[in-house]
Each structure stands twice: as C-alpha cells, then as structure tokens.
Amino acid sequence: MSKVRVHNFTVSLDGFGTGEGQSLSNPFGHAGERLHQWMFATRFWAEMTGAPGGDTGADHAFAAMHGPGIGAEIMGAGKFGPPGWQDDPDWKGWWGANPPFHTPVFVLTHRPRPSIEMEGGTTFHFLDASPADALQTAREAAGGLDVRLGGGPTVVRDFLTEGLVDHMHVVQVPVLLGRGVRLWDGLESLEEAYDIEAVSTPSGVTHLAFTAKTR
Numbered sequence: 001m002s003k004v005r006v007h008n009f010t011v012s013l014d015g016f017g018t019g020e021g022q023s024l025s026n027p028f029g030h031a032g033e034r035l036h037q038w039m040f041a042t043r044f045w046a047e048m049t050g051a052p053g054g055d056t057g058a059d060h061a062f063a064a065m066h067g068p069g070i071g072a073e074i075m076g077a078g079k080f081g082p083p084g085w086q087d088d089p090d091w092k093g094w095w096g097a098n099p100p101f102h103t104p105v106f107v108l109t110h111r112p113r114p115s116i117e118m119e120g121g122t123t124f125h126f127l128d129a130s131p132a133d134a135l136q137t138a139r140e141a142a143g144g145l146d147v148r149l150g151g152g153p154t155v156v157r158d159f160l161t162e163g164l165v166d167h168m169h170v171v172q173v174p175v176l177l178g179r180g181v182r183l184w185d186g187l188e189s190l191e192e193a194y195d196i197e198a199v200s201t202p203s204g205v206t207h208l209a210f211t212a213k214t215r
Contacts, residue, residue, distance in 0.1 A: 132162060
C-alpha cells in the first residue's frame, strides 16, 4: 500500500507551524518567512523557483525528498488560501497558473467547490471528508504512488492522531513565535509510535525524521 508522507514541515522552537494573523499578504501570519529561510538557501528551492545556484548540503538533501514517489497531495483549507477564500469563486491558490505539485491535490474544506485543473498536471479537488476518507480518495488518485500530506499543522495533527502517517520530516528552526497554530498539541507520547532520528545542520535547524514502527 502507498505510504503517507510529510516533508519539509517547519516549526518554531515552541512548536508553531504557522503564525497568528494569516492573510493574503502574510500566508504564515506574523511568522512571515522566518520558518522557511533554511529552505530558501537550498538548490532544491532554486530549482523549484527557476533561480540559479543554491546550496547542496544536508538541508538540500532533506528538502529534495519532497517530490520523488508522490502521486497525490492532501492539504488543509489554510494552506490553499487565506481566511475567506471560499467566498471568492476566482481563488485558485497561492501558486499561480502552474502550481508546484503536478499531481492531484485534495483540499479539505467544509465548503467544497468544483475541481480546478491547472497547468503542469495539478488539479485541485475539494473535499469535506474525514482524514481516513480523504486518504482513501487520494490513494485512488495516486495510482500506487505515495500521498504527501502538505499541512497545515491542524491537518498534520489530525492525521497523526488517527495513526495515518507513515513518514514525517519536521524541521525545527531556531525562532520563537509565541502564538499561532502548534503542531504538537494533543500528541503526547507520539514517540512511542515512531522511530525518530535527528540531524542538525550548519544553518541552525534540526531535521527530525519520524518513521512509523508498525508499518
């Protein structure tokens, strides 16, 4: 069976995966771009954005695991757009005409709308479904490949709570946000279900790799 994977999910030292006050101009709220500076310096990011150069060290190696073997993605409403996007029939996500997913993407929302086909192989589908039901739908669309869980923190936490995540890569960055949406709330003793490896890099971040023990 295909696996459920989380990649490059970044949290602050105090566990916040996004800041407070998400808006059209601030997708991560008051956190701004502080959570993802480590990624912006990598060759992975340069190649994804069409820029030259980029570091090819350990941060790049972890970031580059994001794409291979993925056949579909599941994301929450907060990743697809700012609060209120459901009231804008023309909203098609943050990423322009050619989003970086190139697979079916299933957006979890209590207000589904018709699917949107984009350039480059991305089609956004909108589901009002439980984690298990959304995963079943995504697996069918993935054609035997893995399903990436894209976030935000509430969606990742919900899938972890139901024991649906096979592999998770979390990046802890040395900033304190103080407010926002935390990843770890309600996940006491998560370490009992996962083997965990930690790698710190010169950029100051720590990569945490969680692998489910029972799969």
